[in-house]
Amino acid sequence: xxxxxxxxxxxxxxxxxxxxxxxxxxxxxxxxxxxxxxxxxxxxxxxxxxxxxxxxxxxxxxxxxxxxxxxxxxxxxxxxxxxxxxxxxxxxxxxxxxxxxxxxxxxxxxxxxxx
Amino acid sequence: xxxxxxxxxxxxxxxxxxxxxxxxxxxxxxxxxxxxxxxxxxxxxxxxxxxxxxxxxxxxxxxxxxxxxxxxxxxxxxxxxxxxxxxxxxxxxxxxxxxxxxxxxxxxxxxxx
Numbered sequence: 001x002x003x004x005x006x007x008x009x010x011x012x013x014x015x016x017x018x019x020x021x022x023x024x025x026x027x028x029x030x031x032x033x034x035x036x037x038x039x040x041x042x043x044x045x046x047x048x049x050x051x052x053x054x055x056x057x058x059x060x061x062x063x064x065x066x067x068x069x070x071x072x073x074x075x076x077x078x079x080x081x082x083x084x085x086x087x088x089x090x091x092x093x094x095x096x097x098x099x100x101x102x103x104x105x106x107x108x109x110x111x112x113x114x115x
Numbered sequence: 116x117x118x119x120x121x122x123x124x125x126x127x128x129x130x131x132x133x134x135x136x137x138x139x140x141x142x143x144x145x146x147x148x149x150x151x152x153x154x155x156x157x158x159x160x161x162x163x164x165x166x167x168x169x170x171x172x173x174x175x176x177x178x179x180x181x182x183x184x185x186x187x188x189x190x191x192x193x194x195x196x197x198x199x200x201x202x203x204x205x206x207x208x209x210x211x212x213x214x215x216x217x218x219x220x221x222x223x224x225x226x227x228x
């Protein structure tokens with residue numbers, strides 16, 4: 001069974017440009033999460049989808065970030081326009097249920113560098 | 116807001132020795148505590164977890180302890196091996212399905228040969 005996949009693995013863009021990150025969860029997992037890790041700091045929650053609906057988007061930094069999960073399968077996270085402080089590693093994770101002890105399976109991350 | 120403090124940020128131990136990573140959490144409603152290991156260039160993977168109704172859990176060379184009163188939990192790795200070198204993240208989550216996982220800032224563990 002394939003794990004969570006993310007594309008691209010790396011992205012280097014200039015300030016002001018747009019970047020779209022993609023996450024494909026494990027097949028059958030209704031719950032999809034986005035996280036971000038800024039260098040040396042904690043993995044920080046961004047948002048949680050249940051199927052195509054946003055369950056919790058309280059971690060989204062500002063309105064430059066837009067996440068979608070049309071059809072309840074893969075998800076995209078768009079940053080527009082990108083700022084220097086958006087640099088970091090963006091992780092996606094998925095789980096079958098959302099019960100507190102459900103294991104979240106992480107993707108390999110997308111390393112974003114904004115110059 | 117809720118947060119999880121993790122110490123130390125880096126840890127170097129001799130192969131064969133033990134390693135201990137400590138975390139504290141602020142939200143008293145937290146009752147699930149997973150630990151993730153991220154090897155260089157790989158994805159974070161769950162290695163062990165503990166629920167609040169349990170004080171200790173072991174799985175081969177790794178163990179976790181939880182002190183709910185003090186809001187402390189720790190990861191213990193015994194007989195460390197080179198493949199234990201990685202970044203370790205502790206985390207805490209509340210009971211509600213709407214509760215977020217709050218991660219610590221990570222500990223980079225290096226095993227010296």
